[in-house]
Amino acid sequence: MTLTVTDLTIARGGMPVLAGVSFTLMAGHALILRGPNGVGKTTLLRTIAGLQPALGGQVTGAEDQIAYAAHSDGLKAMLSVRENLIFWAEVFGQTDIAPALVAFDLCDLADRLAGTLSAGQKRRLGLARLLVTGRPIWVLDEPTVSLDVASVEMFGTAVRAHLKQGGMALIATHIDLGLLDAKVLDVSPFIARREVPLGSSDEAFL
Amino acid sequence: MKALLIRDIRLAVRAGGGFGLGLAFFLIVVVMVPFAVGANSELLSRIAPGVLWIGALLACLLSLDRLLALDFEDGTLDLLATAPLPVEAALSIKALAHWITTGLPLVFAAPVLGVLMNLPLQGYGWLVLSLLLGTPALSVIGTFGAALTVGIKRGGLLLSLLVLPLYVPTLIFGAEAARRGATGADVSTPLLLMAGISAATVALMPFASAAVLRVNLR
Amino acid sequence: MSLWEYANPVKFLRLSERVLPVLWVLAISSVVVGLVWGFFFTPDDIRQGSTVKIIYIHVPAALMAINAWFMMLVASLIWLIRRHHVSALAAKAAAPVGVVMTLIALITGAIWGQPMWGTWWAWDPRLTSFLILFLFYLGYIALWEAIEDSDTAADLTSVLCLVGSVFAVLSRYAVNFWNQGLHQGTSVPVTTGQRSVADVFFVPLVVSMIGFGLLFLALVLYRTGTEIRIRRTKALLAREGRN
Numbered sequence: 001m002t003l004t005v006t007d008l009t010i011a012r013g014g015m016p017v018l019a020g021v022s023f024t025l026m027a028g029h030a031l032i033l034r035g036p037n038g039v040g041k042t043t044l045l046r047t048i049a050g051l052q053p054a055l056g057g058q059v060t061g062a063e064d065q066i067a068y069a070a071h072s073d074g075l076k077a078m079l080s081v082r083e084n085l086i087f088w089a090e091v092f093g094q095t096d097i098a099p100a101l102v103a104f105d106l107c108d109l110a111d112r113l114a115g116t117l118s119a120g121q122k123r124r125l126g127l128a129r130l131l132v133t134g135r136p137i138w139v140l141d142e143p144t145v146s147l148d149v150a151s152v153e154m155f156g157t158a159v160r161a162h163l164k165q166g167g168m169a170l171i172a173t174h175i176d177l178g179l180l181d182a183k184v185l186d187v188s189p190f191i192a193r194r195e196v197p198l199g200s201s202d203e204a205f206l
Numbered sequence: 207m208k209a210l211l212i213r214d215i216r217l218a219v220r221a222g223g224g225f226g227l228g229l230a231f232f233l234i235v236v237v238m239v240p241f242a243v244g245a246n247s248e249l250l251s252r253i254a255p256g257v258l259w260i261g262a263l264l265a266c267l268l269s270l271d272r273l274l275a276l277d278f279e280d281g282t283l284d285l286l287a288t289a290p291l292p293v294e295a296a297l298s299i300k301a302l303a304h305w306i307t308t309g310l311p312l313v314f315a316a317p318v319l320g321v322l323m324n325l326p327l328q329g330y331g332w333l334v335l336s337l338l339l340g341t342p343a344l345s346v347i348g349t350f351g352a353a354l355t356v357g358i359k360r361g362g363l364l365l366s367l368l369v370l371p372l373y374v375p376t377l378i379f380g381a382e383a384a385r386r387g388a389t390g391a392d393v394s395t396p397l398l399l400m401a402g403i404s405a406a407t408v409a410l411m412p413f414a415s416a417a418v419l420r421v422n423l424r
Numbered sequence: 425m426s427l428w429e430y431a432n433p434v435k436f437l438r439l440s441e442r443v444l445p446v447l448w449v450l451a452i453s454s455v456v457v458g459l460v461w462g463f464f465f466t467p468d469d470i471r472q473g474s475t476v477k478i479i480y481i482h483v484p485a486a487l488m489a490i491n492a493w494f495m496m497l498v499a500s501l502i503w504l505i506r507r508h509h510v511s512a513l514a515a516k517a518a519a520p521v522g523v524v525m526t527l528i529a530l531i532t533g534a535i536w537g538q539p540m541w542g543t544w545w546a547w548d549p550r551l552t553s554f555l556i557l558f559l560f561y562l563g564y565i566a567l568w569e570a571i572e573d574s575d576t577a578a579d580l581t582s583v584l585c586l587v588g589s590v591f592a593v594l595s596r597y598a599v600n601f602w603n604q605g606l607h608q609g610t611s612v613p614v615t616t617g618q619r620s621v622a623d624v625f626f627v628p629l630v631v632s633m634i635g636f637g638l639l640f641l642a643l644v645l646y647r648t649g650t651e652i653r654i655r656r657t658k659a660l661l662a663r664e665g666r667n
Contacts, residue, residue, distance in 0.1 A: 014573065015662060049288055052424045068288050072281030078220040079213070090209030091289045204509050205433050205656040206663070350587065354580055358570050367566055368584065371559040372591045378598040396601070403594065414587050421579040 001027045001061065003048075003137055003168060008057035009192065010040060010047045016055055016192035017043055023185055027136070030159065030169040030182040039187055041172040042070070042141050048170065049139050067092075067135035069143060073126030077115025081106055081125055084114050089132035100131035103158045104151075119146040127155055131162075138162065138169040144177070152177065207291065207299055214303030228308045229315055232265040236319045247324045254323035255333055255384030261319070262312045262337055263344060263373055269308050270348040270369065271355070271362040273300060274419070278356045287423055293416040301342075301349040301412070309341030325388060332387020336397060340380035343404040346411045347372045353419040375403055431508035433652045440645045447645065451638035458484075458632025466624055478536045480629060484636035486529035489557065492522030492640060496564075497589050500582035510648065512578035513655070515585065516568055517647035521640055523561040530554055549599045556595045560588045574655065 003025040010018050017040035025031050033041050047054050049068040075084050085097040101107045104124040109117065114125060123146050130138050138159070144152050156178040159169050163179075171177070239257050240250060277283045286296050316337055317330050325333065351369035355361030379400035386393045430436050462480035469476040499515035502508055533551060534544045545551065567584055571577035 014575070051284055051287060064290060066288055068285065070281060070284070072279070072284075074277075074280055074282035074285040076213070076217055076280070076282075078217055083213075083216070087209050087213045088285070091286070091291060093290060205652065205659040354567065354584060355570075357576075361570070364563075364566055364570055367559075368563040371556055371563060371595075372587070374556055375591065375594040375598040378595075378602045382602060399598075399601070411587075414583055418580050418583050421576055421583075424576070 001065075001136065001166075001168075003061045003065075003170070004059070005048065006058045006060070008044070008047065008059065009055040010043050010052075011055045012040060012043045018187060018190045019056075019192040021057070021187065021190045025137075025168050025170060027166045027168060028163050030163055030171060030179050032177075032179070032182050032184045033170070033172040033187055034174070034184060035187040039191060041187060044187065045070070045139050045141050045170065045172055062137065065135055065137045066139050067130045067133040067137065068139045069126060069130055070141040071145065073122065073129065075114045075122060075125060075129075078113060080111050080113055081117070082110045084125060085128060085132055088129050092133040092135065094132050094134045097128075097132050100128040103131060103161070104128040104154060120148055120151055123147055124151055124154070127158070131158065136167045138167065138171075140169065140171045140173075142173060143171060144173060144175055207295060210286075210291070210296060210299045211303050214300060215307055218303065218307040228265045228269050229311050231268050232261045232312055232315060233319065235261040235264055236322060239323070251324035251326055251388075254320060254325040255329060255388050256381045257323060258316050258319060258325075258333060259337070259340075259377060259381040259384060262309075262316065262341065263377060265312055266308055266341065266344045266348060267366055267369060267373075269304065270352050271365050273304055273349060273352040274356045275352070275361070278422075283356075283419070283423060287420075293419055294412045297349055297353065297415045297419065298346075298408075298412045301345045301408075301415075304349065305342050305345040309337075309345050313337045313341060328390055329384065329388030332393050332397075333384045336380045336383040336387070336393075336400065339397065339401045339404055340376050343376045343400075343407045344373060346407045346415075347376070350411050350415040350418070353415040353422065356419065357422040376400060376407075379403065428506070428508070431506070431510050433510055433656065436510045437649055437652055440649050444642060444645055444649075447638060447642040451635060451642045453635075454631055455635030455639055458628050458630075458635045461628035462625075462632060466628060469625075473539075475536060475539050476625070478532050479625070480632045482529060482532040482536060483629060484633040485525045485532065486554070487633060488636050488640045489522055489526040489529050489554065491637070492518050492525060493557065493560070493585075493589070493592070495644070496522065496585050500585040503578055504582050504586075509578075509655070510652065512574075512582065513651040514644060514648045515582070516578075517651050518640075518644045519561060519565050519568070521643045521647070523558065523565065525636075525640070526554060526558045526561060530558065547603055549596075549603055552599045552603070553592075553596050556599070557592060560592055564588065 005021060005023050008018070008021040009016055010021070021044060023031060033044065035041055043052070045068070046052050048059050048062060049066050050059075050062060051068070074088070079087070082097070082101075085100060089095060089097050101110055104127060106121075106125060106128055109121060109125075114122065117125065123143075127143060130140075143155060147155065152175070159171075159177065159179060163169065169179075169182075171182075236257060239253075243249060243253070274283065277286075287293060289296075313334055316333055317325075320330055320333060348369055351365050351372070354368060355365045358364060379396045383393045383396040383400060386396065430439055459480055463477050466477070468474045496515040496518050499511045499518070503512040503515065530551070533554075537546065537551075538544050564581055564584060567581050568577050571580060
């Protein structure tokens with residue numbers, strides 16, 4: 001199984017931000033996206049996850065394979081940690097949430113309401129959600145925001161375990177996750193130049 | 207799908223906004239009416255079916271802007287869009303949850319409020335039946351409105367402006383059925399027409415709702 | 425040469441610039457001719473007296489109120505299916521014209537209804553339907569205004585227009601069922617050919633209707649042109665603003 005991105009052009013607010021992005025991600029590997037703020041990493045990840053249409057190019061191998069996690073985790077403050085995880089597990093057709101609780105050290109918190117957790121604990125719950133989806137490709141946007149050193153370590157371990165089982169990870173991050181053999185892709189060279197046509201919507205008016 | 211239904215109902219119950227608020231609003235609207243039109247029991251019993259229908263409709267409308275907006279803000283809709291569940295199904299389930307937490311309690315509360323409004327005895331059955339058949343349409347049409355306005359800050363007022371004209375046929379047939387029931391006339395025509403509208407909207411509206419929600423998530 | 429070529433904004437602008445002057449002249453002259461003829465050169469009605477003359481505004485406005493919505497429906501469909509921007513913008517441009525026509529029909533109807541029925545407003549099916557149509561117009565325009573991204577707005581309003589059309593038709597039947605009305609039958613039935621107005625009134629009425637139709641066309645073309653220029657300015661600014 002492979003995730004292939006070919007000559008992808010993406011737009012934010014109708015304006016092309018990155019053009020000609022191409023890479024291949026094989027099973028068992030991780031790819032770290034880097035680049036300055038506002039360069040379009042989030043937009044790229046959303047496009048690959050199928051949440052917004054690309055201006056051009058192709059993404060293959062992503063259909064129904066992606067577990068996406070961004071800044072907001074889709075957690076409900078009025079549900080307990082366990083209920084939140086069970087909900088997402090069932091939506092993705094899974095049942096077992098125990099490994100996810102263990103991997104992110106949430107067992108003691110399992111019956112607390114998600115609204116009473118600290119920011120870092122919430123983040124861990126949001127990441128634990130990835131484990132209960134059963135999806136092979138993790139697409140993560142700044143996953144370590146508000147995590148302490150120990151939790152980042154925990155997250156790195158979870159990603160490594162996921163990769164060992166043949167999973168993949170596509171991560172936009174600025175810090176070192178301890179993924180030694182992960183490839184790094186700097187997206188700055190792909191910044192869309194002026195020659196790149198505007199989105200189909202505006203191009204018609206010029 | 208069951209998971210989403212259970213979660214939505216659980217959230218509505220725990221957050222206190224679902225069951226409680228809609229019902230309380232229904233009660234207050236109905237109680238306000240005699241203050242406005244006078245305590246003449248003959249007049250009240252004549253307008254009772256219409257007042258109860260309007261009250262139920264407004265109570266339904268009240269909770270619509272929370273139906274999708276909360277899930278939009280915390281990213282749940284994004285994540286649901288990448289899940290194996292089709293958006294159409296997810297929205298149908300959410301509409302069902304809205305009906306169970308808002309529409310259904312109204313149906314049960316209506317006879318009690320009917321007493322306050324001097325509803326003639328023969329009208330109770332038809333009032334409950336018309337609400338039972340009509341409120342699903344209100345929830346499904348409301349979901350469409352919620353999906354249209356989900357990306358708009360302070361979309362609540364706009365939501366009402368968009369949804370209320372769409373409620374007109376349901377309201378006309380529903381209130382007419384309840385009114386005819388109360389006066390002992392034949393209710394079958396308006397009741398059947400409203401049931402038809404309900405069935406058609408429940409079957410078709412989720413497609414329109416999903417189409418606009420996809421646009422809004424883009 | 426296909427009709428769809430005019431879906432290109434620039435081509436559309438060039439065409440509308442050539443057509444509009446002629447269209448304005450035709451529209452204004454036939455409205456003026458129709459109204460002056462109707463007001464000053466037709467006899468008073470036996471029963472309704474001179475109040476009947478409001479028909480020369482009321483009927484054409486009511487006709488265009490419905491036709492404008494119908495045009496928006498077609499334009500919305502074209503946008504959803506073929507993604508022609510001009511089509512979406514034309515629908516946007518038509519809505520305020522349609523809402524004004526609806527308002528004119530409602531107000532002239534009230535003015536006519538006062539001496540005839542003895543009331544400014546009755547919950548007659550036709551009046552009620554127009555009021556509901558007015559609400560649909562308001563919702564549609566409000567949705568356009570509320571959304572910043574114009575393609576998103578075009579998509580959402582188009583779906584609203586489709587769904588709204590279905591519910592508008594439903595409401596029409598529901599309202600008919602709900603209250604039998606006072607309103608006289610349609611003045612110009614297309615299908616039966618049986619007219620309820622005599623020729624002396626009918627000919628200026630037709631002239632006036634043609635005038636309102638042309639006026640609607642001219643206004644929509646003009647407003648669509650404005651919308652296109654706004655979009656074009658935005659696109660040019662966006663291109664300049666890029667690094």
